[in-house]
Amino acid sequence: MTIRSPITQLPTHEVTNVPPPLERQDLFGIDRPLQEGLRREDAAWAEATVSDFAAKVGTEEVLEWANQANRYPPELKAFDRNGRRINQVTFHPAYHNLMALAIGNDVPTFAWNNPRPGNHVAHGALSYLLNQIEGGVLCPMAMTYAVVPALKATPAIADEWIPRLLRTEYDPRDIPAAEKKSITMGMFMTEKQGGSDVRANSTKARPEGTATGEGAPYLLTGHKFFCSAPMSDAFLSLAYTENGLSCFLLPRFRPDGTRNGLYLQRLKDKLGNKSNASAETEFVDCWGVMLGEEGRGVRTIIEMVQGTRYYCAIGSASLMRQALTQALHHASHRSAFQKKLIQQPLMQNVLADLALESEAATTLFLRLGRAISAAEKDPAEAALARIGTAVGKYWICKRTPNFVYEAMECHGGPGYIEESILPRLYREAPVNSIWEGSGNVICLDVLRALYKDAGALDAFLAEVDKARGGNHLLDAHLQRLQAMIRDSGGLETTARRITEMMALAWQGALLVRHAPDAVAEAFCASRFGDYWSGAYGTLAEGTDFTTILSRAGAAL
Known part of the structure; x- marks a missing residue:
């Protein structure tokens, strides 16, 4: 709770020469380069949207959400009370408030929901405003935004998944994507031995049945060393088939509604970005479908x-x-x-x-x-x-x-x-x-x-x-x-x-x-x-x- 009338006369001295609290910020009104850039770079049509969002983000309440989401970081809940593996991450309510603010205002998908000149400019402006207050929630926002062009590599997959991404009602439930009001997506690439050298990855994918290649189902086994936003509803990941390094879409739940073979091992204790969970993950016969051409995963x-x-x-x-x-x-x-x-x-x-x-x-x-x-x-x-x-x-x-x-x-x-x-x-x-x-x-x-x-x-x-x-x-x-x-x-x-x-x-x-x-x-x-x-x-x-x-x- 904020004390709006602090005591300035203490028993030993008067409190003077200290700045007043910066509780409400006019994030758009004071930012001339942002205002001019929107108009110059074909996004003047979105100025009212950006300005309205800035007013929502720069409030004392949202600043406090950011403080709490970072002070009380996410925790791994690998098992339920009866010992069943659930691979969940629990977050402070403030984190969910921030996610609802972002998705409810179309932050991750504004560009795709507004296909016109300057759409990515306005999209960038919305992200820029929210990140000034809290950067951790921008990780799932970034990946949800960025996954759309990759999904289009396989139209059948794009037709199924993109409409779910474009919805603007936050749904934190850990249930199959088809049952949710909206979804987010992430990306699992890095492995211990390779880092940025993804061709050194060791994760393997084998066909689930007789079908192979683009759009076919596969089972992945391996490890991923740095996986941010592990509560996303699906992920893109790289794995080797017999024909080379390929890309796969891995949902949290298999088509039959059971949990996928995606095991969260631990959360990283990071320098910063505390509100955002980052995990080490093991794949054990993790079900997924091949996205794009086989052997062209990169x-x-x-x-x-x-x-x-x-x-x-x-x-x-x-x-x-x-x-x-x-x-x-x-x-x-x-x-x-x-x-x-x-x-x-x-x-x-x-x-x-x-x-x-x-x-x-x-x-x-x-x-x-x-x-x-x-x-x-x-x-x-x-x-x-x-x-x-x-x-x-x-x-x-x-x-x-x-x-x-x-x-x-x-x-x-x-x-x-x-x-x-x-x-x-x-x-x-x-x-x-x-x-x-x-x-x-x-x-x-x-x-x-x-x-x-x-x-x-x-x-x-x-x-x-x-x-x-x-x-x-x-x-x-x-x-x-x-x-x-x-x-x-x-x-x-x-x-x-x-x-x-x-x-x-x-x-x-x-x-x-x-x-x-x-x-x-x-x-x-x-x-x-x-x-x-x-x-x-x-x-x-x-x-x-x-x-x-x-x-x-x-x-x-």
Whole structure:
């Protein structure tokens, strides 16, 4: 229960110079880059929906749900009281409230329920808003969203399962999917010995009967080492048949209504992402149907991975925005040395630099959303979406942990205690960089796209070239980037450098084209100038801090 009128006169002193509680947040109203990006990237039609959802998410009640869902994490309930194996995970009621909020507002399936230009942009915006308050529930939301393109590899399976996914009434019951009001779906890929190298997997699949190949039933036996959202109603997984690594859909219940051979062994005690369950799982004759071509499982499941990587970029941009909001609030109300913190020149430099990073991340993921929306009809946008997802995922996620730490430091000691949201954001910050391919894996994907996908490099260069002539430092960076791509010859050792340069080029180009001059010039001067360490708060003298901070939502 929140105390709305706290005692400020204590027996020994008066409580002064502390910020008021940030209980209700205007998540949409203060976020100019989000507002402008929706309109620019073909999603103006969804602005009212996004704004309404922001009002629901930014309430004191939802903030408390997030706090409780993380303070009381899920627990494994492998057996019922009579010793029968049930493979369930129990959650605090606050988690179910958050799931109901998300599914009831179409967060996981908004893009698919609104097939029109800009649908993935608006979808990304909804996810970005919820993730600012609670990131754990976004894991099942991400996989439920991302599974749809993969399901379409086998139309008969898609026809059965996609309609269930698109419903918007949360149903937490552990019963067969056909009996539920709505469902969620997950993905089991990682094994102990392989990690990101899924071709090292050892799980085997054998036909249940005489039928084989796409759409046929199989029995899977093996193990999966890191399986998030294990209470989902079905999962995609990889296993070897006699003809190679293939993709399968595994429901929690067999067609006869009995529990499937999917055994949860333990829940992971993770650094963060506490509200979301992640499990180790054994398959013992686990029933499933083959999705896509036999032996082409990686190609099938990569359709899902593209979507979850988009979510990683969104989630990290969201953590940046919430950390920035918290830092601006604190600095606007806390005084030191006869001035508000936000009036101190060096603090202005730090906060403005954080604001630049946040706007660049938000602007990039919204543009990426438009490419994903247009990909079906526009080959150039499809190519940009393929390479841009990896570029955005790598860079935005890589920049987030230090961003959140810097925002925490703006608070001093109060930012380091659990009653602050900052420790939770900080623990959450690394997950998106690790999930769905850590940094090296993503950069190698960028390298492969550059040198093996003829359309990817052309699409990317055409995109960033739209800003040529807008800033001389950006122009020089683009020239260095093209020379680096040309001269590296595809060497793996250069993959991170190239990916970083591409991400900065894209962010810089977008800001030069669309952001106010103060934002674009400060970004280019810092990221492409003579000195940039990557640390925040090193913007040059003469930077227009007032414009940058006002745009970020600061009350100066």
